[in-house]
Amino acid sequence: MQANLILLIDRSTQNRSDEMNEQNATRENLVRAGFELFHRQGYGATSVSQILKSAGCNSGSLYYFFPTKEDLLIAVLNWCLENLWPEVIEPVFERISDPIERVFGILDGYRKMLVITECQQGCPIGNLALELADNHPRVRELLAQNFSQWRQAVEGSLRMASDRFPESTDLESLSLFVLTTMEGAVMLARAYRSLDAYDSAVTQLRNYIERLLLEGSTWGK
Amino acid sequence: MQANLILLIDRSTQNRSDEMNEQNATRENLVRAGFELFHRQGYGATSVSQILKSAGCNSGSLYYFFPTKEDLLIAVLNWCLENLWPEVIEPVFERISDPIERVFGILDGYRKMLVITECQQGCPIGNLALELADNHPRVRELLAQNFSQWRQAVEGSLRMASDRFPESTDLESLSLFVLTTMEGAVMLARAYRSLDAYDSAVTQLRNYIERLLLEGSTWGK
Numbered sequence: 298m299q300a301n302l303i304l305l306i307d308r309s310t311q312n313r314s315d316e317m318n319e320q321n322a323t324r325e326n327l328v329r330a331g332f333e334l335f336h337r338q339g340y341g342a343t344s345v346s347q348i349l350k351s352a353g354c355n356s357g358s359l360y361y362f363f364p365t366k367e368d369l370l371i372a373v374l375n376w377c378l379e380n381l382w383p384e385v386i387e388p389v390f391e392r393i394s395d396p397i398e399r400v401f402g403i404l405d406g407y408r409k410m411l412v413i414t415e416c417q418q419g420c421p422i423g424n425l426a427l428e429l430a431d432n433h434p435r436v437r438e439l440l441a442q443n444f445s446q447w448r449q450a451v452e453g454s455l456r457m458a459s460d461r462f463p464e465s466t467d468l469e470s471l472s473l474f475v476l477t478t479m480e481g482a483v484m485l486a487r488a489y490r491s492l493d494a495y496d497s498a499v500t501q502l503r504n505y506i507e508r509l510l511l512e513g514s515t516w517g518k
Numbered sequence: 519m520q521a522n523l524i525l526l527i528d529r530s531t532q533n534r535s536d537e538m539n540e541q542n543a544t545r546e547n548l549v550r551a552g553f554e555l556f557h558r559q560g561y562g563a564t565s566v567s568q569i570l571k572s573a574g575c576n577s578g579s580l581y582y583f584f585p586t587k588e589d590l591l592i593a594v595l596n597w598c599l600e601n602l603w604p605e606v607i608e609p610v611f612e613r614i615s616d617p618i619e620r621v622f623g624i625l626d627g628y629r630k631m632l633v634i635t636e637c638q639q640g641c642p643i644g645n646l647a648l649e650l651a652d653n654h655p656r657v658r659e660l661l662a663q664n665f666s667q668w669r670q671a672v673e674g675s676l677r678m679a680s681d682r683f684p685e686s687t688d689l690e691s692l693s694l695f696v697l698t699t700m701e702g703a704v705m706l707a708r709a710y711r712s713l714d715a716y717d718s719a720v721t722q723l724r725n726y727i728e729r730l731l732l733e734g735s736t737w738g739k
Contacts, residue, residue, distance in 0.1 A: 338653070339562065340561055351538045408573075427644065430638075430709050431708065432559070441710050441711075442690070468719045473564055473722075474718070474719050477699055480705050481705075484647050484648060485694070485701070487647060488661045488665055495610060498694060500694060502695075508726070508729045508733075512729075
């Protein structure tokens with residue numbers, strides 16, 4: 298009996314564990330579906346039925362995890378925060394070792410996204426920022442956190458090369474400029490349905506950074 | 519009789535003219551209402567009833583001039599094309615004569631809009647570009663035309679100072695960089711609900727342009 302009881306307890310624990318795994322998988326599917334749909338077509342334009350179809354879930358699961366659409370959006374933005382480093386930054390940093398080229402490697406990642414989507418999908422965070430920043434305070438804070446995390450990754454890389462810049466260079470401000478360049482350039486690439494605007498903006502940014510590095514190497518020492 | 523007939527014709531012409539003026543005024547009210555609402559809350563989030571209320575029109579007038587919501591949007595974007603110079607560019611050019619400072623004067627105009635709206639309204643064209651560029655081909659073309667007109671105004675001003683830049687400077691590309699900086703910086707100012715990001719990006723752009731001018735003045739000759 299004792300052995301059977303242990304077996305029963307084990308089975309019960311196993312069942313609960315399976316159930317937990319299944320629940321986690323369902324939640325993850327909903328978040329990924331939300332991310333993809335919000336990215337492709339915007340938050341307002343995404344319907345509950347599209348989310349359910351894409352996630353392969355029923356509405357009970359959706360409302361269990363996310364009582365409101367905004368709750369799903371908040372989960373999506375937290376998921377973006379968790380995934381920036383493993384999905385966007387680390388693959389670049391593993392491939393490129395020069396800290397300046399790492400920054401341009403990140404920008405090249407966004408170019409690849411434009412190529413794959415034929416300039417039809419922008420930065421997921423930038424899209425949501427322009428759609429939602431004014432009317433969703435909790436969302437706005439998470440959008441700002443996503444921007445900050447991206448900017449800090451760039452700043453960290455520039456700091457690895459801080460001795461190559463003129464001493465007066467404000468690397469926090471420069472890293473923010475890298476972000477504004479990416480966001481503005483992605484926007485124009487989508488409007489023109491062409492990579493030219495993106496490439497042109499990145500070339501200008503490179504010209505600027507090269508001038509700073511030249512100044513750092515000859516005047517700043 | 520002849521005199522009376524002429525009077526009747528005159529009255530009829532006058533009535534038609536009044537009717538035309540009234541129709542033009544109604545159409546203009548609808549376009550302005552569309553512009554303001556799309557700017558403030560986005561295209562998808564704007565309802566017919568909001569447009570009617572804001573324009574002070576009935577639905578018959580709206581559907582007479584604009585059978586679909588997209589027709590109104592197209593009229594709004596054409597109105598933006600017509601109004602860029604008189605509303606955005608000329609007031610700056612009348613106040614500032616230096617061609618480089620004119621460019622920063624245009625950027626300062628967007629800063630003023632951020633101040634007035636407490637960073638809650640971005641560039642009307644940029645907002646619509648991220649919301650609509652993918653799914654509305656006619657709209658996308660008009661968005662691109664609006665961007666091009668803005669960029670050309672900046673390029674024209676930079677060309678007035680072309681002898682101050684290094685000979686190799688690509689002023690078309692540089693003017694596009696001014697546009698990407700403005701759009702990216704407005705986006706971040708809205709997400710952070712702060713002017714700091716805007717000011718920081720404009721400072722970086724100024725640093726870059728000053729370096730080009732310095733190079734043009736000492737090395738490029």
